[in-house]
Amino acid sequence: MTATQAPVKHEVKDLSLAQLGKQRIEWAGREMPVLRQIRERFARELPLKGIRLVACCHVTTETANLAIALKAGGADAVLIASNPLSTQDDVAASLVVNEGISVYAIKGEDNDTYNRHVRIALDHRPHIIIDDGSDVTATLIQERQDQMSDIIGTTEETTTGITRLRAMFADGVLSFPAMNVNDADTKHFFDNRYGTGQSTFDGILRATNVLIAGKVCVVAGYGWCSKGVAMRAAGLGANVVVTEVDPIRALEAAMDGFRVMPMSEAAQIGDIFVTLTGNKHVVRKEHFEVMKDGAIVSNAGHFDIELDLKSLREMAREVKDVRPFVEQYVLPTGKSVVVLGEGRLVNLAAAEGHPSAVMDMSFANQAMASEYLALNKGKLEPGLHSIPREVDTEIARLKLNAMGIDIDTLTEDQLHYMSSWKEGT
Structure with missing residues (x-):
């Protein structure tokens, strides 16, 4: 954010922590090559241009790299904490000062502050919600029915959040599409386990x-x-x-x-x-x-x-x-x-959350799920949607490339065999 830009709205602990946060965000980014490639493409193509986006996530160095990628894609984004104790205050400060992103997150915030931040985020009148536990989505449905028509969709990356979304859909209150990031193979096989x-x-x-x-x-x-x-x-x-x-x-x-x-x-x-x-x-x-x-x-x-x-x-x-x-x-x-x-x-x-290298894939899924919702506005039915298989596979391919790992490809003869039922013993 330059001196000529108006300061973005925020509630963070201490803006003087911004330089430390910037260094840590850049350090995490070294281990996030997939998200970096997505950010570079987003900057060229601007798939989220004109999209108001709210992200309710753990405000860590890894999340910061996701927020920067979303902004590069054209999103008008607001970031809030998804847990009162998960915020890294220097990261929150850096996103405000160095990236011009509105952040409402303070490590140790009480429940009243947390809930107030959820409502501030909804005041942004989001088109897309990136949720971590589905608190923003649940609050929207319970308290902001007048904003429902604004919503293109939501993405969710936790087991808890997916369980809540399924319950919302079963109750007939989930009237927009939700991308099930948690069940993407490049998310739960790696993020959840490792x-x-x-x-x-x-x-x-x-x-x-x-x-x-x-x-x-x-x-x-x-x-x-x-x-x-x-x-x-x-x-x-x-x-x-x-x-x-x-x-x-x-x-x-x-x-x-x-x-x-x-x-x-x-x-x-x-x-x-x-x-x-x-x-x-x-x-x-x-x-x-x-x-x-x-x-x-x-x-x-x-x-x-x-x-x-x-x-x-x-x-x-x-x-x-x-x-x-x-x-x-x-x-x-x-x-x-x-x-x-x-x-x-x-x-x-008590620590810093998942290592950057594994969050690289999870947040690549979040970024591409947001892009998928934007590109398919009005085309998806309400309810949970899986991450497209080709997206999941592409994320894995990019990660393998970054790790310097080559794999085999099927020969023409093998492709024919896999699509035929006539060959056997």
């Missing part, structure tokens, strides 16, 4: 500095995010226990070599707990009551309601801050339960 697996333990280790090897690590759920956490826990030497409600996923966890049991049993033996289910109160009063003294409880699912912290507070005779992002709940028995990051996403509350 990104969550690494960043969750990054958060746990930064917060506690405990040794993982030899500990009993209880992983709640066995979706793609949970698989990543279980894999990394095992790699660090933990004895991994998985809890599940889905028989197929429970069977898969058992065949992957993990112990599987109900949370009521796991709660008694666990040293470290990580929830990643997308549901509420996965760890609750009866579980806290039987935990070991000093058990560490964390959440890597989207919302903090995976842990029943209200009941834990009511149980505790004392709550102490013992380290940054580490709270010790002392129970009447004298035992304590340790909660990380206020029960919010531990990888973002």
Whole structure:
């Protein structure tokens, strides 16, 4: 933003942090070659010109690179936080000062501020919403019916958000298309598994500095995010226990070599707990009551309601801050339960979130999903839509190229064989 430009509207912690944020955004960008190529194409083609866009995302260095790409494509964008503890304040400042993007995000903002920022974003009267948990979309439907006609569509990249969108559609209130970014192969196979697996333990280790090897690590759920956490826990030497409600996923966890049991049993033996289910109160009063003294409880699912912290507070005779992002709940028995990051996403509350290299693909999907909505305005039916296969494949191809990896291509004879039913044994 030059001196002659009017300052953009914003609510961030401290604009003087902008230079540090710029350096960190550029560092992350080094690991995001796919999004960089998309940004360069967007700058030439301007597929989002004239589009008012709201992005409700974790305000990190990776998200900053997405926001810069969207602006390069012509979007008039506003960015807000999707979680009160996930904002990197220097990044928010840099986007305002150096990129001229309106940002409403402050690390540690309370729920009232968070909800106010959602409504400020809707005041932008968006055509496209990039959501992370579907809070903006849900608020639009509940409170801003007069703006529904403005909406071209929304994109969603979390399991929690997709679950909410399906419920909206089932209730007959989702009257516009929603792109299911979360289920793109180049998103959930990589971001959910490798990104969550690494960043969750990054958060746990930064917060506690405990040794993982030899500990009993209880992983709640066995979706793609949970698989990543279980894999990394095992790699660090933990004895991994998985809890599940889905028989197929429970069977898969058992065949992957993990112990599987109900949370009521796991709660008694666990040293470290990580929830990643997308549901509420996965760890609750009866579980806290039987935990070991000093058990560490964390959440890597989207919302903090995976842990029943209200009941834990009511149980505790004392709550102490013992380290940054580490709270010790002392129970009447004298035992304590340790909660990380206020029960919010531990990888973002206590660390920096997913590595840039994996978010490169996730945010490439978000950028191209936004472009797809803009190019197909009025052509898509209401409800969830998958990312087109050709888009998913192109993102994977660009990532392989950036990694210097070549793969085979089918010969003419192989192509003929794959399309014929006459050749056999």
